[in-house]
Amino acid sequence: MVLGQPLRIPCEDSMNDVSKSITKLNHKSKMFVLRERAVSLLPKLFNAWRITHLVFEKDTDAYGRERDNEVMALAKKAGVEVITKSGRTLWDSDDVVKAHGGKPTMSISQLQAAGAKLGEIAAPIEAPKSLPDPGEMSLDFEQTQPEPKSDINEHFREDREKTYSFGIAGPNGDFSVPPLEELGMKPATTPHRGGETIALEMLDEILADEEYTGTFEKPKTSPAAFEPQSTCLTSPYLHFGALSCRYFYHKADEVVQKRRKAKKSVSEPPTSLTGQLLFRDMYFAAQAALGFSFGQTYNNPNCRFIPWHLPSKIDLNTKLVTGDYEIDDEEKEIWFQRWAHGKTGFPWIDAIMRQLRYEGWIHHLARHSVACFLTRGGCYISWERGAEVFEDLLIDHEAASNIGNWQWLSCTAFFSQFYRCYSPVAFGKKWDPDGGFIRKFVPELKDMDKKYIFEPHKAPISDQKKAGVLIKGDGEEAERNGLKLYPMPIFDFPTQRDICLQGMKSAYSVGLHGNDQKVLDGTWKEAFDDNGEGPTEGRKGGPGGLTTFEEADGAEEASHGHPTPKKGNVERSSDSPKSTRGRKREHSQSTLDASFKKKAK
DNA sequence: ACCCAGGTTGCCTCC
DNA sequence: CGGAGGCAACCTGGG
Ligand SMILES: Cc1cc2nc3c(=O)[nH]c(=O)nc-3n(C[C@H](O)[C@H](O)[C@H](O)COP(=O)(O)OP(=O)(O)OC[C@H]3O[C@@H](n4cnc5c(N)ncnc54)[C@H](O)[C@@H]3O)c2cc1C
Numbered sequence: 001m002v003l004g005q006p007l008r009i010p011c012e013d014s015m016n017d018v019s020k021s022i023t024k025l026n027h028k029s030k031m032f033v034l035r036e037r038a039v040s041l042l043p044k045l046f047n048a049w050r051i052t053h054l055v056f057e058k059d060t061d062a063y064g065r066e067r068d069n070e071v072m073a074l075a076k077k078a079g080v081e082v083i084t085k086s087g088r089t090l091w092d093s094d095d096v097v098k099a100h101g102g103k104p105t106m107s108i109s110q111l112q113a114a115g116a117k118l119g120e121i122a123a124p125i126e127a128p129k130s131l132p133d134p135g136e137m138s139l140d141f142e143q144t145q146p147e148p149k150s151d152i153n154e155h156f157r158e159d160r161e162k163t164y165s166f167g168i169a170g171p172n173g174d175f176s177v178p179p180l181e182e183l184g185m186k187p188a189t190t191p192h193r194g195g196e197t198i199a200l201e202m203l204d205e206i207l208a209d210e211e212y213t214g215t216f217e218k219p220k221t222s223p224a225a226f227e228p229q230s231t232c233l234t235s236p237y238l239h240f241g242a243l244s245c246r247y248f249y250h251k252a253d254e255v256v257q258k259r260r261k262a263k264k265s266v267s268e269p270p271t272s273l274t275g276q277l278l279f280r281d282m283y284f285a286a287q288a289a290l291g292f293s294f295g296q297t298y299n300n301p302n303c304r305f306i307p308w309h310l311p312s313k314i315d316l317n318t319k320l321v322t323g324d325y326e327i328d329d330e331e332k333e334i335w336f337q338r339w340a341h342g343k344t345g346f347p348w349i350d351a352i353m354r355q356l357r358y359e360g361w362i363h364h365l366a367r368h369s370v371a372c373f374l375t376r377g378g379c380y381i382s383w384e385r386g387a388e389v390f391e392d393l394l395i396d397h398e399a400a401s402n403i404g405n406w407q408w409l410s411c412t413a414f415f416s417q418f419y420r421c422y423s424p425v426a427f428g429k430k431w432d433p434d435g436g437f438i439r440k441f442v443p444e445l446k447d448m449d450k451k452y453i454f455e456p457h458k459a460p461i462s463d464q465k466k467a468g469v470l471i472k473g474d475g476e477e478a479e480r481n482g483l484k485l486y487p488m489p490i491f492d493f494p495t496q497r498d499i500c501l502q503g504m505k506s507a508y509s510v511g512l513h514g515n516d517q518k519v520l521d522g523t524w525k526e527a528f529d530d531n532g533e534g535p536t537e538g539r540k541g542g543p544g545g546l547t548t549f550e551e552a553d554g555a556e557e558a559s560h561g562h563p564t565p566k567k568g569n570v571e572r573s574s575d576s577p578k579s580t581r582g583r584k585r586e587h588s589q590s591t592l593d594a595s596f597k598k599k600a601k
Numbered sequence: 602a603c604c605c606a607g608g609t610t611g612c613c614t615c616c
Numbered sequence: 617c618g619g620a621g622g623c624a625a626c627c628t629g630g631g
Contacts, residue, residue, distance in 0.1 A: 106628090107608075107627095107628080108608090108609080109607095109608090109628090109629085217609080217610095218609055218610070219609055219610035220610085221610090223610095269609085270608095270609045271609045271610085272609095275609070276609090279609080364609095364610080365610060368610070372611095377611095411626080415608085415626085415627090416608095416626040416627050416628095417608080417611090417625080417626050417627085418625090418626065419611085419623085419624055419625060419626070420610090420611045420612085420626090421611060421612080422610095422611065422612090423611075423612070426611080426612060426613085427611075427612090430611095430612095501624095504626095505624095505625090505626095508626070
């Protein structure tokens with residue numbers, strides 16, 4: 001294998017597990033990991049190892065497609081035959097798009113209709129029963145070093161050059177799976193472990209509970225449940241390829257059919273388990289249809305234009321986001337940072353964001369709560385900022401699902417009922433009436449009376465002291481005079497919800513999309529009331545929601561990128577979701593590939 | 602053209 | 617405490 005995968009614990013586990021499975025079939029073999037970017041390494045390898053065939057799984061992520069096209073061209077040049085397999089989704093996403101008239105699938109019924117045209121979902125391919133010997137692996141060529149300063153995962157790496165310092169075959173010269181430390185990643189805090197063995201065990205346990213599997217209704221599962229969670233937690237395994245979605249689908253469907261025959265109750269898509277996998281395919285197909293533009297507002301025909309705060313900067317040459325954003329209002333940057341670090345002063349939101357940061361997985365409805373809160377139902381900050389934080393923190397990060405769901409929650413695509421707005425108080429109370437989830441992830445509040453735990457700033461000082469905590473400040477200070485501190489809320493929610501609702505209403509009536517001329521040329525501002533929510537003042541703005549065209553192309557240096565460069569009082573810590581230059585929204589995180597600057601075309 | 606039902610997962614008040 | 621209906625009102629698809 002050529003190293004180019006996200007590098008969290010579940011990834012390392014997945015690689016070790018697959019390596020063991022290979023060795024079981026042939027004791028001379030294992031997973032051989034080469035420390036270099038595919039595009040620079042493979043041409044050298046084709047030669048040195050006299051390679052005749054290259055086999056890999058098709059990837060419809062825009063970034064993956066670009067890389068794979070490059071690799072295929074190099075293989076062709078070297079006379080190497082390429083074989084690709086499509087098994088990441090239920091149906092091949094390009095086939096789904098074709099069956100849907102070349103358009104992105106925007107609802108489950110559209111996906112189902114396209115799927116019906118394509119026929120049965122293929123059965124998963126059996127694991128091999130034997131494997132050939134690995135052959136000779138000479139290293140008679142130079143390792144190409146990464147260019148400095150382009151690693152999107154910089155803030156998770158302690159020593160980003162380390163990976164390469166041991167040479168292509170790693171520290172022991174044996175091509176073994178690199179542990180996180182070799183890659184310079186900080187030790188992982190997640191309790192979730194990866195690998196096919198665990199994935200199959202987990203799935204077996206789920207399937208053995210036929211009532212759970214057969215009557216699963218997603219909206220009825222609790223976002224506050226932990227150890228164990230209320231849903232399958234299969235998403236990281238599906239992402240890393242440790243579990244086949246087709247295997248999962250057919251196995252779950254078998255249980256449903258069996259219950260049907262026995263006249264027992266069953267659930268139906270979209271709420272059923274198989275329905276969940278259909279959503280996954282829907283987002284993959286939408287992404288396959290739109291490519292890079294799927295991951296951003298600008299130039300995306302499918303994404304509604306809303307004048308969000310903290311809009312993405314645009315490279316006008318490539319029409320892609322640069323990875324940096326404009327701070328149109330310093331207060332919104334502070335809200336964003338406090339959201340990202342679980343210090344909003346809304347315990348339900350903070351508990352979720354801290355579970356995300358610490359464990360890397362949160363329940364679907366928890367994702368709804370915090371995504372709605374950041375965008376249309378609280379801060380009115382661009383969904384693209386939220387998607388970037390999720391990309392950094394999720395162990396199940398999947399570009400198509402992450403982007404698509406952020407659009408759903410922000411009512412920019414897939415979903416439009418913006419008047420259905422989650423409350424950070426009421427929604428939490430519904431699922432966690434005693435506050436157990438909050439006590440677990442916001443331990444400052446663990447002794448707070450349940451009467452106040454969702455709005456602790458409303459607790460009388462005497463109750464706060466009884467619980468050993470003072471509600472005060474902005475979350476920077478953790479303790480004072482032996483009492484823990486928990487921040488005041490960043491804003492009054494009912495007020496902010498109304499502001500957002502008004503903003504959404506007017507943005508919907510303006511009715512612009514990411515590829516409309518007005519969004520491309522900045523005249524979108526004319527269509528918005530100066531006093532409306534978001535950076536709407538004036539008649540001429542920048543591309544895609546920026547306030548100005550100046551410095552919009554992302555090629556310049558970082559320090560003077562903001563039109564209002566007042567210093568905020570939120571320090572960007574090393575693991576803050578700081579933005580990075582020259583990065584496309586849609587590619588898998590933490591890849592070694594990404595640590596090389598792409599050649600200018 | 603128009604109406605109407607449906608859309609995985611809202612909140613609040615009233616009975 | 618649980619369910620129904622109001623709230624204000626989005627879009628798509630079918631008839
Ligand atoms: C803002 C936001 C961001 C998200 N980002 C991601 C992401 O980066 N990666 C990701 O896999 N999912 C993402 N999701 C979708 C969903 O929340 C997770 O897939 C789900 O919570 C994973 O938990 P599970 O495996 O227990 O799901 P289950 O409910 O057990 O579902 C089974 C499988 O179906 C798939 N699935 C379920 N719901 C969705 C969905 N809405 N969209 C796509 N696939 C789904 C997952 O692969 C999941 O493992 C996001 C949702 C939101 C609202």
